[in-house]
Amino acid sequence: MFTEKDLIQIANQGISLETIQQQIAHFQTGFPYLKVLKAATVGDGVVRVEENELATLVEEFDTQSADISLLKFVPASGAATRMFKSLFAYKDEGKSDKSIVEFGERLRDFAFFEDLKTAMAKDDIDIETEIAAGNFQKIADYLLSSKGLDYGNLPKGLLKFHRYETGARTPVEEHLIEGTNYANAAGVVRIHFTVSPEHRSRFEALIDVVKPHYEDEFGVTYDISFSEQKPSTDTISVNMDNTPFRNSDGSLLFRPAGHGALLANLDDQDGDVVFIKNIDNVVPDQLKETTFVYKKVLGALLLKYRQQIFDFQENIENGGKDDTLIEELASFYEKILFTLPPSGFETWSGAQKLAYFAEKLDRPVRLCGMVKNVGEPGGGPFWALNPDGTTSLQVVESAQIDMSDSAQKALFDTATHFNPVDLVCSLRGYKGKKFSLMSFRDINTGFITQKSKDGKDLKAQELPGLWNGSMSDWNTVFVEVPLITFNPVKTVNDLLRKEHQG
Secondary structure, three states: OOOHHHHHHHHHHOOOHHHHHHHHHHHHHOOOOOEEEEEOEEOEEEEOOOHHHHHHHHHHHHHHHOOOOEEEEEEOOOEOHHHHHHHHHHHHHOOOOHHHHHHHHOHHHOOOHHHHHHHHHOOOOOHHHHHHHOOHHHHHHHHHOOOOOOHHHOEHHHOOOEEEOOEEEOHHHHHHHHHHHHOEEOOEEEEEEEOOHHHHHHHHHHHHHHHHHHHHHHOOEEEEEEEOOOHHHOEEOEOOOOOEOEOOOOOEOEEOOHHHHHHHHHHOOOOOEEEEEOOOOOOOHHHHHHHHHHHHHHHHHHHHHHHHHHHHHHHHHOOOOOHHHHHHHHHHHHHOOOOEOOOOHHHOOHHHHHHHHHHHHOOOEEEEEEEEOOOOOOOEEEEEEOOOOOEEEEEEOHHHOOOOOHHHHHHHOOOOEEOOOEEEEEOEOHHHOEOOHHHHOOOOOOEEEEEEEOOEEEEEEEOOOOOOHHHOOOEEEEEEOOHHHOOOOOOHHHHHOHHHOO
């Protein structure tokens, strides 16, 4: 299947031939569906923190934060092209819809309006005159193309999202401000952004400009780092008959493998508590407090559950093996981590049961914030049957479910919550052990999509998603968080919602 030249290209990509063969096998056979048993609901897989518990948990996190390693991990790669899909269609083809009407009517409400006005004025074009004349195609051209702000080619993190009296802020800046509150360890705020290579210099330039200002304002020191998706996480593309797709020069085509590729970036990081949140899920200052509270609540619960795990591991290390310990472990996994052992577990010997729990304890921990399902796309919280026969909590995307199975589809439709990519994780285990995250993913939870290149159809493959398949073997707890903590910007007009208006 591969020539000597192909093998050199594969090696230069940093991918093993075994991995490539595994990817092609997935193209040929597809990925197996995950068997969903039931939706996780409040009291049955989703934890609800009562109002009177919040302050205590926040205090517990604040007390511990100075003595542990904190990190805020922000996926921020990719251009904002999809955010402007309708606007591009209008600019290039004149296709209008109600979103274009709203865009034109409320143009002055966007945080980037003053920048757009300045960009057009450089070409002696008065934006107010164009608005009055209804020349919104020209305005869209200046917003999206390099003749103006070039927003159509920039990542979301660099766009002006929110307006303040002191000026407009980008999502990058909003994340810096968030970090001062809950990723602040004794005055040091560590934030890591995953970015694309073509945009990295712009991110670094923005940080260079704003960092001193926010350090002075909040009395902190920022430790900002960046990484890019590694070529070794790209996946091979194939023709529709599953043979390797070749570029016009005969070389193999590799493509970035979706957000699942970021597991390698996360694996390079370290921390007792790592907050993961998408770049576009930010709000203006007046709405930040609820986010601050619940991030600390999740952090406190993470540390609490992690300490319980450490206590069990210490007990086992010191020779504990009686029936009482095994009963405590079984109760902890069933009632706290919502994990059930394989069938026949009750017939196992004490030594076998203890070995099972010892392995389960030695895993990274994550808490996933879950908001009530309001019809947004994304993975939901479910009880699922795992390949090893255990039952555990999983974030499940629709593509992982056999929707042709009416019973499975019906179960998927019963989800009461969904995951807004609001995770708090620990990458360190007992006695400070740093986990190798690649060891805890399910490689059978990738996705196959159809794309095209040079006018030819092809199939592409995404790696197991960062917050579902890549974390399928983690110790997991789902916690209900308020809907106000989830305010993504999927289209430019989302910035006109009251939550994003200062």
